[in-house]
Amino acid sequence: GAVVSQHPSRVICKSGTSVKIECRSLDFQATTMFWYRQFPKQSLMLMATSNEGSKATYEQGVEKDKFLINHASLTLSTLTVTSAHPEDSSFYICSARERASGRTEQFFGPGTRLTVL
Amino acid sequence: QKEVEQDPGPLSVPEGAIVSLNCTYSNSAFQYFMWYRQYSRKGPELLMYTYSSGNKEDGRFTAQVDKSSKYISLFIRDSQPSDSATYLCAMRGGYNKLIFGAGTRLAVHP
Numbered sequence: 001g002a003v004v005s006q007h008p009s010r011v012i013c014k015s016g017t018s019v020k021i022e023c024r025s026l027d028f029q030a031t032t033m034f035w036y037r038q039f040p041k042q043s044l045m046l047m048a049t050s051n052e053g054s055k056a057t058y059e060q061g062v063e064k065d066k067f068l069i070n071h072a073s074l075t076l077s078t079l080t081v082t083s084a085h086p087e088d089s090s091f092y093i094c095s096a097r098e099r100a101s102g103r104t105e106q107f108f109g110p111g112t113r114l115t116v117l
Numbered sequence: 118q119k120e121v122e123q124d125p126g127p128l129s130v131p132e133g134a135i136v137s138l139n140c141t142y143s144n145s146a147f148q149y150f151m152w153y154r155q156y157s158r159k160g161p162e163l164l165m166y167t168y169s170s171g172n173k174e175d176g177r178f179t180a181q182v183d184k185s186s187k188y189i190s191l192f193i194r195d196s197q198p199s200d201s202a203t204y205l206c207a208m209r210g211g212y213n214k215l216i217f218g219a220g221t222r223l224a225v226h227p
């Protein structure tokens with residue numbers, strides 16, 4: 001149980017294009033989903049917290065207009081990197097917190113590696 | 118000062134060794150402590166989850182929390198090459214946010 005998937009696993013795009021990353025909880029309903037980015041050999045940095053049916057809460061320094069988050073259902077959240085630039089190249093990871101059990105653990109997706117040329 | 122401090126390593130040990138991984142933290146309000154394992158180019162996988170002080174054991178893994186010292190540890194017994202990964206400690210802060218350590222890279226060589 002507690003499986004989180006991400007799609008795509010890897011994406012390469014040209015500078016200026018937008019990229020959408022999907023995060024799905026496969027066998028549970030997620031009250032909250034989190035989006036992180038991770039640079040090589042560094043830890044995970046929280047970008048935003050996404051609650052189903054409401055606006056995402058962004059961490060300080062994260063541009064909400066650049067990183068659009070939509071949490072349309074209890075099993076799906078999407079992150080869209082708009083007008084991507086090479087400095088946006090990173091490993092993007094989502095996590096989900098289970099709704100029903102009240103547990104506080106977060107379960108992570110496998111990550112999406114974004115390369116912007 | 119970072120909220121969570123973790124030595125990034127790398128830590129290299131022979132197969133069969135006991136591995137000790139540690140984190141210190143500054144916020145005494147933290148109550149939930151986690152250890153994640155992350156293989157290269159993969160998402161983190163939850164290994165251990167502990168509430169408040171004490172020990173928790175799961176197979177070859179033991180997690181310890183000492184709230185008085187603001188210090189947490191993960192022990193791996195009989196380490197295997199397949200344990201080679203980055204180990205991240207994490208603590209739950211406000212609004213269920215996780216605050217991660219830098220991660221310790223572990224290499225277990227045959």
